[in-house]
Amino acid sequence: MSRSLNQSLCKPGEPRGIDIDPFESDFNMQLAQPLSRSVRLNGFATCLRLENIYWAVLERIARANGCTVNSVLSHVDREVHLRHGGVKNFSGLVRVICVVFLLNAADEADEEGDPVR
DSSP states (O other): OOHHHHHHOOOTTOOOOOSSOSSOTTOOGGGGSEEEEEEEETTEEEEEEEEHHHHHHHHHHHHHHTSOHHHHHHHHHHHHHHHHSOOSOHHHHHHHHHHHHHHHHHHHHHHHTOOOO
């Protein structure tokens, strides 16, 4: 085994340091704060509770499509009903869509050699 692989192995229950800290020292905890917003999904008023970071990603998706966050959410709601007959956890679906959007943007940036903005 290589030296680096041996160094990464640890005994069960033993804490291991990580190379890239996902919890940055200047991490903005406000991003994790949930926020409820009234939205209109295809004509029906409802309330959607998401963490601030997801609202920010939805705003980015809306800007990329030249529309509003409500339009994006209405599109998601309509498509999930047409394609899958609906979903039990719409908030969870929205979170997954946000992550997929960011992963796709990162993949495109990797292919172009550009950093993700």
